[in-house]
Amino acid sequence: MIYQRFTEETVDEKGRLTGISFHPPEHFNFAFDVMDELGRTKPDERAMVWLSEAMEERVFTFGDFKRESSRAAHYFANMGIGKGDVVMLVLKRHYQFWFAVLALHKLGAIVIPATNQLMKKDFVYRFNAARVKAIVCTCDGTVADEVDLAMAESPTVELKICVNGERPGWRSFDAEYGAFPGEFPRPAPEEAPDNEDPMLMFFTSGTTGYPKIAAHSFTYPLGHVVTARWWHNNRPGGLHFTISDTGWGKAMWGKLYGQWLCEDCIFTYDFDRFDANKILPLFAKYHITTFCAPPTMYRFFIKEDLSRYDLSSLVYSNTAGEALNPEVFRQWKAATGLTLMEGFGQTETTLTVGNLLGAEPRMGAMGKPSPQYDVDIVDENGRSCVPGAVGEIVIRTDRGKPCGMFIGYYLDEALTKEAWHDGMYHTGDTAWRDEDGYFFFVGRTDDVIKSSGYRIGPFEIESVIMEHPSVLECAVTAAPDPVRGQVVKATIVLARGYAPSEELKKEIQQYVKKNTAPYKYPRIVEFVEELPKTISGKIRRVELRQEAQK
CATH class of the missing domain: 3.40.50.12780 (ANL, N-terminal domain)
Structure with a gap:
């Protein structure tokens, strides 16, 4: 594969990636060094299968x-x-x-x-x-x-x-x-x-x-070698489908650099609105082999009758963009036999934590740090947290900036120094790790709920609520309380066939009490038609918190 001209990998006896270094030539340029070279040496091999909204097909080599x-x-x-x-x-x-x-x-x-x-x-x-x-x-x-x-x-x-x-x-x-x-x-x-x-x-x-x-x-494109080869499992002869609009960083993870560095073909469906019933038949029709989508898309998939669709061409599936709820993990595996390999990264990076090829995923875990990055979890004083303790995810850069990491915030030195100082880039995301080094997502640093002395991560409660059949989407945030300081509030979008009621509210509360520590249950439950989101589709918990302050 062409990426091997610019990288050096080390693997263990089971074929798992243990280290990677990057050796780009001076003035490396993906368009010349990768795409033009593939256009010269493999001009007739397909690089993209493109499908219009009207299902008109074009194949580009x-x-x-x-x-x-x-x-x-x-x-x-x-x-x-x-x-x-x-x-x-x-x-x-x-x-x-x-x-x-x-x-x-x-x-x-x-x-x-x-x-x-x-x-x-x-x-x-x-x-x-x-x-x-x-x-x-x-x-x-x-x-x-x-x-x-x-x-x-x-x-x-x-x-x-x-x-x-x-x-x-x-x-x-x-x-x-x-x-x-x-x-x-x-x-x-x-x-x-x-x-x-x-x-x-x-x-x-x-x-x-x-x-x-x-x-x-x-050199950023080379940073996606791990994303594509070791997380998406891309290789020549496959057909990779990542659901993302080109306006978002995720498109660069799954619709451009890494896939072509691995000489894989990219599948692109140019739809306007996501429709699970239009997308699911495409896997069999085009023999899509690897697939990546955010958990939200998988949630819509599993609400359909997946037995109606042939997904047998898929050999690998990934998810990223937001935390993965265990219920989605379980239902996707039950329907397809495939384990969802979760990953974590930011606009400022490539894949930094993930379940790489050959890994044994643990329920609810994002995976382990990529060998490409020196990732740690630290407390408020910048000290490494012991296993089980919640802290901020950071990337240590005191020994150099990893390939794939951003240069800084354009024309804003102050913002860059605010996030990147003392040899560490601060992600603003919190997590904890277990004794074996698996990372478990908790939330943004300002999403943690502090109630009666407890520190409660919203994701763990959201994961339990998502198991309830009535729930399509939910967001857990803090609401002010004169006695406890803050209490847990759940804002819920119901699935088709369910209507808001006091009985359903109590049923969800009891379900949470039964399936996690009782102090974490949502004392406030609100049903809404839709959740506030950024234009990239991420839930705006800050807006929900502000609404609760009124």
């Missing part, structure tokens, strides 16, 4: 991506986009996203993937915070409308380019880029970006404030 990204690179360069320029892509799951990303890498530009759910004020903030020069987005929907509304307050934006249509005042990518040559020369070393120059930036989820801009360097 490595040769196709080499050619089309070169045309796009010439096209962008012709408009004045070059090294160091910041370009935002709002392209959902349209195949032009991959052409554009690779093209911008070839130019040494900085890519910002973004979601199509942004509104005018979101664009204004992002354009100005990142000093965006060009925007490439879809013509359909409201995205281009919101961009146009934002332009009066966005002085750095010079170019507007749209795909899948034409629009007054915008350049048309589809109509124009194809006229350019299908070969793009690699720049001379003195003109090429350095390995630690910014290549890709993500706006973080922003669960508590304005999103930060996590900047990654040109």
Whole structure:
């Protein structure tokens, strides 16, 4: 596999990864060193199976991506986009996203993937915070409308380019880029970006404030070797499906770098709204072999009658993005025979903790630290916690920055130092580990509930509540209490066929008392139609806490 040119791995007698080091050449560039090389040596091998919302199918080879990204690179360069320029892509799951990303890498530009759910004020903030020069987005929907509304307050934006249509005042990518040559020369070393120059930036989820801009360097793609090879189990000849919009960091985990470093093929379904009944038949039709989705998607899957669907092509399944409830773990295994291999990471990193290939997962555990990172759990004074004690997950960097970890928060030294100091990057997530080194997620540092002297992690209660058949989604937060300081509150979205009632509320409370320590049961239960979420789909517990304060 091509990634082996840039890495050195050590494995134990059972074939499990025990160590990895990275050796990128000077001026490493994924578009040239990986994709163009695969386009040259394996031009006819499929790299992506793409399916439109209307179920129209297209298959792209490595040769196709080499050619089309070169045309796009010439096209962008012709408009004045070059090294160091910041370009935002709002392209959902349209195949032009991959052409554009690779093209911008070839130019040494900085890519910002973004979601199509942004509104005018979101664009204004992002354009100005990142000093965006060009925007490439879809013509359909409201995205281009919101961009146009934002332009009066966005002085750095010079170019507007749209795909899948034409629009007054915008350049048309589809109509124009194809006229350019299908070969793009690699720049001379003195003109090429350095390995630690910014290549890709993500706006973080922003669960508590304005999103930060996590900047990654040109070596970032190599950091996903562990993600793809040792967690997703990607290899040549497979077909990998990660459910994620390209506007989120998870798309880079499962829809681009690592899979192609492993010479695997990527499956992309360009749907607008998640529909389990449309997605489940695709596994058999396309013989999908490996799959990754957040627990929320699995929760929707297991609410269906999975016996109606042929999932036998799947050999491996993963989950990340939020903590995995044991009930989802059990029901997925019962239906498919597959163990859900959980993983943990952030926008600022690649996979940092996970159940890697050959691991023996433990119920409720995120797994063990990846050999790529020096991960620890520390107390408020920065000391390593003993097994069983809850602390903050940190990455120790006193011996160097791991490949795949972010450079810092773009143009914000203060925020970078707030999270990354004294040789440690502070994730803001809490966990505990057992005697064997397995990590168990607790929650964000500000999510922990302090009630009558107890410290209660919301996830453990949510996991019990999720076992109840009436519950589709839930969020556990603190609510103020004059006697206990705080009490546990559960905000619940009910599954189809259930209606809110006092009887159901008491039934859920009794279920929690029976299945975990009684002091953890939710003294307040509220039924809602939907939970407040960020545009990345993460539950905004801060909003629920603020509501409880009123």
